[in-house]
């Protein structure tokens with residue numbers, strides 16, 4: 001048996017809808033991302049799973065020109081703090097946008113993108129990135 005089969009399936013294939021899963025407090029309505037078991041606002045344990053829209057606006061960003069080995073094809077990497085419609089802030093890299101086109105207030109949408117690949121092990125890792133909504137409507 002090759003190495004390939006020893007890697008848990010969940011590692012190789014992370015489903016997109018798990019990545020923006022949050023909890024909502026049934027008592028006070030606060031949304032937590034990542035999910036919590038106890039509400040940090042009112043202390044209630046009566047929480048329900050909810051899925052975030054993935055749409056929001058950039059509230060802050062930084063451009064990183066120096067990146068780690070294995071990620072050079074992706075440089076520069078633009079990291080942004082995005083405030084989602086639900087009021088939750090998420091830190092993630094941007095994709096499909098040049099550094100000069102990024103600005104505070106830009107509307108973005110979460111997408112799932114491959115971040116690295118190890119051909120030998122058959123390992124592919126995915127992560128949430130944000131892409132401008134405008135870019136999508138131009139297609």
Ligand SMILES: [Zn+2]
Nearest residue numbers: 025028039042
């Ligand atoms: Zn609460």
